[in-house]
Structure formats: structure tokens, C-alpha cells
Amino acid sequence: MKKLFTQPGILRPALIITLIFMTISLSNAQQGKPAQSGYAPVNGIKVYYEVYGEGKPVILLHGAFMSIEGNWAQVIPALSKTRKVIALEMQGHGHTPYSDRPLTHANMARDVEGVMDYLKIDSADVVGYSMGGSVAYQFAIQSPKRLKKLVIISSTYKSTGWNPEVNAAIKTFKPDFFNNTPMKTGYDAIAPDKTKWTKFIEQMIVFAARPFDFGDDNIAKITAPVLIIAGDNDGIDKLELAKTYKLLGGGVSADLAPMPKSQLAIVPAQGHVSLMMQTDVILGYLNAFLK
Structure with a gap:
């Protein structure tokens, strides 16, 4: 591990992502066995899913390079006490096989809808963290009738929504940065084809570095209530975040006008990392907003 710190200017980006994976995965909470799990054949790939609990459905979308357990192990046990929790692993992540299919927000959002069709779920609340939050925004735009409420955790609908240093760091990613890391160990433990590791990392690097913007007009058209949760120093540009909230109807003087939804x-x-570790805080916001 010491070697990773010898050239911080070069290796810091990969180290950040490794720490995200390692820190969130190192949880004492156990999500237990799912009531149902398997693969949904959607849009030319097979998407792995797990289902916990009973009640109104809520879909969880993980961050980049992560898995269900790595992202949501602390959240699922409490949330599934009152809700039917459906957690997905997106293209190439976790148990979901690598695919040469273009890796885009639009494709992954269509996969979410495909899993809903497979599980016969008409509509659901959707919660996304980091990359999963961007996919959740895209889902809200593409499939508005399938969405009840939307929760975005430390994420944005455009690449310029991140601070400039975050985007600069992403551009330095190289595949060999990720070898011999806890992320590689996690991949080998559950990936259906371990030989796809390098292709997966290369695909993710291209995806992460590609600029994206779903459009202010499209965000303003989201009719479902949206909860945005961010850390004060999570890498999200707070000026852009304030603009996003206004597009969603927020930022009013609630003493003079109705409280926004x-x-x-x-x-x-x-x-960005530590926010997802604040389980009680996250669950408090989720339960109050989703009920």
C-alpha cells in the first residue's frame, strides 16, 4: 500500500476510487440473504438483481466500480424492514457480466426499466449514489411514468456539476492504476468472468472521462419529488447544485410561498466517500422523504 502514495500527483485518482470501494465495503452491517435474486435479460445483457423485504418498491443504484454489497450493505437491512428493496448491479459491475455494448447512462437507465418489467413492477422510488445518481436522473427523464420519487446522493446530471479538480483527476485514470487493489480483489470474488477485468476497467475509464449533460430543460420537467443529498465537500459544485435545486422547484421563500415538493x-x-458511510443520516432522510 505504501507504494501507492509515492507519486500522489499521478496515482491519487485511482487511490480515491480504491478507497471508495474499500471504505464502503468495510462495513460491519450484513445485508443478509435476499428473498429473491437472479438475472434479468434486458437490452441484450443480463442484469443481476437482489430483492429484500416487502412493501412499496424502492430501487437502489450503486456507484461506479461498486456492487450491491459494496454500496448498500449498511442501508438494505433497515430500509427493507418497511420496503421492498430492489438492488441492481449495472453493466459489467458485480455479478452482472461484462458486455461490449456501449456503456452509457441511457443504456443503464433502460436496463433499470427492463428489470422493473421483468419483476412486474409498474413504478417505484429510485435511489442512486454517484454514478447511480446520474443513471437515476436519466431514468427520470426517459421513464417518468415509472418513477414515484427520486433520491440523488452525491451526484449530478452533467459532468460540469463536479468540481474542476474531480474532472481533471478522472482524465488521469489508467488501467494499471487499479491492479493489485481491493477493487480488483472484490471484482475477482464475484465477477462471472474474471478475465474481463482489464476490458471492464478500460470501458469504465472511457465512460467516466466522457462529458455528459442531460439538459437543464429536461431536469426542470421532472415532476416526481426529488431529494438531493450531498456532502458539503463531496466534490459536487455547490453553485451548480443550487441551480439544480431551483430547476426542481426549490430555493423559494417558504414563508411566502408553498413549500416545494x-x-x-x-x-x-x-x-464523497464519508457521506455514504453516514448510514443513520442517510436513512433518516430516506425514511422521511419516501414515506
């Missing part, structure tokens, strides 16, 4: 929560003293 969407909400914004800025959690103090939190970064």
Missing part, C-alpha cells in the same frame, strides 16, 4: 440536504463535514 423537492428537498435539498447538505450534510456538514462530509466528502
Whole structure:
């Protein structure tokens, strides 16, 4: 591990992602066995899913390079006490096989709808973290009738929604940065084809570096209530985040006008990684907003 720190200017990006994977995965909470799991054949690939609990459905979308357990192990046990929790692993992640199919937000959002069709779910609340949050925004735009409420955790609908240093760091990613890391160990433990590791990393690097913008007009058209949760120092540009909230109807003077249906929560003293570790805080916001 010491070697990773010898050239911080070069290796820091990969180290950040490795720490995200390692920190969130190192959880004492156990999500238990799913009531149902398997593969949904959608859009030319097979998407792995797990289902926990009973009640109104809520779909969980993980961050880049992660898995269901790595992202949601602390959240699922509590959330599934009152809800039917459906967690997906997106293209090439976790148990879902690698595919040469173009890796895009639009394709992954269509996969979410495909899994819903497979599980016979008409509509659901959707919660996305980081990359999963961007996919959730795209899902809201593409499939508005399938969405009840939307929760975005430390994410954005456009690449310029990240601070410039985050985008600069992403451009330095190289496949060999990720070898001999806990991320590689996690991939080998559950990936259906371990030989696809390098192709998966290369595909993800191209995806992460590609600029995207779903459009202010499209965000303003989202009619479902939206809860945005961000850390005060999580890499999201807070000026852009404030603009996003206004597009969703927020930022009013609630003493002079009705309280907006969407909400914004800025959690103090939190970064992109540490925010997702604040399980009680995240669950408190989720339960209050989704009920």
C-alpha cells in the first residue's frame, strides 16, 4: 500500500476510487440473504438483481466500480424492514457480466426499466449514489411514468456539476492504476468472468472521462419529488447544485410561498466517500422523504 502514495500527483485518482470501494465495503452491517435474486435479460445483457423485504418498491443504484454489497450493505437491512428493496448491479459491475455494448447512462437507465418489467413492477422510488445518481436522473427523464420519487446522493446530471479538480483527476485514470487493489480483489470474488477485468476497467475509464449533460430543460420537467443529498465537500459544485435545486422547484421563500415538493440536504463535514458511510443520516432522510 505504501507504494501507492509515492507519486500522489499521478496515482491519487485511482487511490480515491480504491478507497471508495474499500471504505464502503468495510462495513460491519450484513445485508443478509435476499428473498429473491437472479438475472434479468434486458437490452441484450443480463442484469443481476437482489430483492429484500416487502412493501412499496424502492430501487437502489450503486456507484461506479461498486456492487450491491459494496454500496448498500449498511442501508438494505433497515430500509427493507418497511420496503421492498430492489438492488441492481449495472453493466459489467458485480455479478452482472461484462458486455461490449456501449456503456452509457441511457443504456443503464433502460436496463433499470427492463428489470422493473421483468419483476412486474409498474413504478417505484429510485435511489442512486454517484454514478447511480446520474443513471437515476436519466431514468427520470426517459421513464417518468415509472418513477414515484427520486433520491440523488452525491451526484449530478452533467459532468460540469463536479468540481474542476474531480474532472481533471478522472482524465488521469489508467488501467494499471487499479491492479493489485481491493477493487480488483472484490471484482475477482464475484465477477462471472474474471478475465474481463482489464476490458471492464478500460470501458469504465472511457465512460467516466466522457462529458455528459442531460439538459437543464429536461431536469426542470421532472415532476416526481426529488431529494438531493450531498456532502458539503463531496466534490459536487455547490453553485451548480443550487441551480439544480431551483430547476426542481426549490430555493423559494417558504414563508411566502408553498413549500416545494423537492428537498435539498447538505450534510456538514462530509466528502464523497464519508457521506455514504453516514448510514443513520442517510436513512433518516430516506425514511422521511419516501414515506
